[in-house]
Amino acid sequence: MYKNLRNHIESIVPLTDEEYTLVSSYFKIKFFKKHQFMVTEGELTSYNYYLVSGLTKLVYTDASAKQHILAFAMEDWWDTDYQAYFTQTKATLSLECLEDTQALCITLSDFHELCGALPKMERFFLEKVTRGFLASQRRILSLLTTSVQERYEQLIVQHPALLQRVPKTQIAAYLGVSREALSRLGPK
Amino acid sequence: MYKNLRNHIESIVPLTDEEYTLVSSYFKIKFFKKHQFMVTEGELTSYNYYLVSGLTKLVYTDASAKQHILAFAMEDWWDTDYQAYFTQTKATLSLECLEDTQALCITLSDFHELCGALPKMERFFLEKVTRGFLASQRRILSLLTTSVQERYEQLIVQHPALLQRVPKTQIAAYLGVSREALSRLGPK
Numbered sequence: 174m175y176k177n178l179r180n181h182i183e184s185i186v187p188l189t190d191e192e193y194t195l196v197s198s199y200f201k202i203k204f205f206k207k208h209q210f211m212v213t214e215g216e217l218t219s220y221n222y223y224l225v226s227g228l229t230k231l232v233y234t235d236a237s238a239k240q241h242i243l244a245f246a247m248e249d250w251w252d253t254d255y256q257a258y259f260t261q262t263k264a265t266l267s268l269e270c271l272e273d274t275q276a277l278c279i280t281l282s283d284f285h286e287l288c289g290a291l292p293k294m295e296r297f298f299l300e301k302v303t304r305g306f307l308a309s310q311r312r313i314l315s316l317l318t319t320s321v322q323e324r325y326e327q328l329i330v331q332h333p334a335l336l337q338r339v340p341k342t343q344i345a346a347y348l349g350v351s352r353e354a355l356s357r358l359g360p361k
Numbered sequence: 362m363y364k365n366l367r368n369h370i371e372s373i374v375p376l377t378d379e380e381y382t383l384v385s386s387y388f389k390i391k392f393f394k395k396h397q398f399m400v401t402e403g404e405l406t407s408y409n410y411y412l413v414s415g416l417t418k419l420v421y422t423d424a425s426a427k428q429h430i431l432a433f434a435m436e437d438w439w440d441t442d443y444q445a446y447f448t449q450t451k452a453t454l455s456l457e458c459l460e461d462t463q464a465l466c467i468t469l470s471d472f473h474e475l476c477g478a479l480p481k482m483e484r485f486f487l488e489k490v491t492r493g494f495l496a497s498q499r500r501i502l503s504l505l506t507t508s509v510q511e512r513y514e515q516l517i518v519q520h521p522a523l524l525q526r527v528p529k530t531q532i533a534a535y536l537g538v539s540r541e542a543l544s545r546l547g548p549k
Contacts, residue, residue, distance in 0.1 A: 233502055241505045243498065256495050288487075292480040299476075299487045306490055307444050309497030310431065314421055316504040317429045317537055349505055 175200075177225050178277055181249055185300045186293045196294065199287045200277040205270045211253075212268035218257040220278035224250050227274025228338055232267045232346075242347040245271075245335055251301065271339065321350050325358050363388075365413050366465055369437055373488045374481045384482065387475045388465040393458045399441075400456035406445040408466035412438050415462025416526055420455045420534075430535040433459075433523055439489065459527065509538050513546050 175197045182188060188196065200223070205211055211229060212218050222229075224246055231244040231252055243266065246252040254266040258281060279287070288295045315324055325348055329336055336344070345355040363385050370376060376384065388411070393399055399417060400406050412434055419432045419440055431454065434440040442454040446469060467475070476483045503512055513536055517524055524532070533543040 233506065235506050241502070243502060243505075255491075255498065259491060259495070288484070292483065295480065295483040295487055296476070299483055299490060302487060302490045302494055303443070303447060306494040306497060307447070309494060309501060310443065312501055313497060313504065314429070314431060316501065317431075318421065318423050 175277070177249065178223055181223070182294075182297055186297045188293075192291060192293075195291060196287065199283045200279050203276050203278050205274045205276070207270050207273050209270050209274075210267055211270065211274070211276065212257070212264050212266065214264050214267045216264055217261065218254045218264045219280055221251060221253045221255075221258055221281075221284065222268070222276040222278050224248055224252070225275040225277060227270060227276070228272040228335075229268050229270050229274060230339075230343060230347075232269060233265065234267070240346050241349070242343060245332075245339060245343075245347065247335065247338070251305075271343065321348050321354070322358050324348055325355070363465070365437065366411055369411070370482075370485055374485045376481075380479060380481075383479060384475065387471045388467050391464050391466050393462045393464070395458050395461050397458050397462075398455055399458065399462070399464065400445070400452050400454065402452050402455045404452055405449070406442045406452045407468055409439060409441045409443075409446055409469075409472065410456070410464040410466050412436055412440070413463040413465060415458060415464070416460040416523075417456055417458055417462060418527075418531060418535075420457060421453065422455070428534050429537070430531060433520075433527060433531075433535065435523065435526070439493075459531065509536050509542075510546050512536055513543070 178197065178200065179188065179193050182196065205227070211220075211222055214234065226248055229246045229252060230242050231246070231254070233241045233243060235241065244252065252268055254264040254268065256262070257264040257266070261281060288298065315327065319327070328344070328348075341355055342352050345352045348355065350358075366385065366388065367376065367381050370384065393415070399410055402422065414436055417434045417440060418430050419434070419442070421429045421431060423429065432440065440456060442452040442456065444450070445452040445454070449469060476486065503515065507515070516532070516536075529543060530540050533540045536543065538546070
């Protein structure tokens with residue numbers, strides 16, 4: 174599974190074998206079962222996760238216990254409660270497994286140490302965070318300007334593989350509609 | 362105005378005089394009048410802007426000519442159509458001045474060259490993009506979970522200085538309500 178991470182990093186910055194040995198020394202492997210929490214609301218968030226396999230949802234639970242899904246993640250995606258991770262404060266979000274999940278994880282202090290030891294990793298993370306920022310801006314624009322029907326159709330076009338694996342109730346929570354309303358939408 | 366940029370960068374990474382001379386050599390000064398466009402929808406976006414003074418809005422105009430405001434920016438903030446900037450494609454957004462604005466600007470090729478020449482600038486930009494990403498995630502969550510009334514109150518608390526300077530019609534376009542509906546909201 175370290176090979177996945179190497180290919181993933183090398184899609185942005187090339188690494189020598191020695192450099193990759195250094196990079197991988199900062200990561201630990203973790204295994205999670207379906208429904209297990211990788212990040213738990215109200216607790217400290219020790220890790221940023223690179224998903225080797227599996228599927229997760231990043232969730233905010235409001236005062237009335239309603240779940241709002243901020244993001245899904247699967248193989249080759251990174252996820253955690255980044256606000257909590259970078260500020261080392263308690264999580265306001267939860268990261269829950271929708272399938273058995275294998276992840277490589279890195280602490281914040283190891284993240285800083287790795288970037289200091291191998292500055293090209295800063296370039297890699299800059300590229301990844303920039304892509305995440307652009308995706309967030311597209312989602313904001315989509316929330317401001319499109320209907321739920323249009324957002325559902327965008328999701329089908331942009332992430333067909335995700336749609337196959339995520340239960341419909343979770344898709345509904347991501348779009349902000351009830352399960353029943355989602356059935357009525359359907360792809361046109 | 363280069364002093365502003367130096368203080369701004371040094372709030373994250375320290376620079377020697379020589380390093381700062383190098384950094385500033387990659388930036389050009391530009392002056393814009395109120396209502397002038399720094400980025401124009403449908404045209405290429407040459408620059409990422411660091412605002413020395415002034416106020417801007419980043420706008421998406423939909424098929425029915427309705428304006429949706431993605432972000433405001435003022436002194437010490439960065440802004441452009443980042444999707445267009447990083448992919449060197451035509452802008453889908455416009456960046457318009459709401460006041461006379463002075464900005465330091467950098468092209469994408471100079472951005473890459475600067476990061477190559479001075480890797481600590483990669484750390485600076487990584488920190489800035491991460492903050493932008495976190496702010497975007499908070500806005501998504503806010504759009505998913507709060508009412509327009511709550512979003513207006515959040516804006517008053519988080520950006521009081523902005524509220525003083527941005528016309529109410531623009532605040533309404535940011536919140537996604539009509540000017541009349543905004544008057545009825547008022548701060549509680």
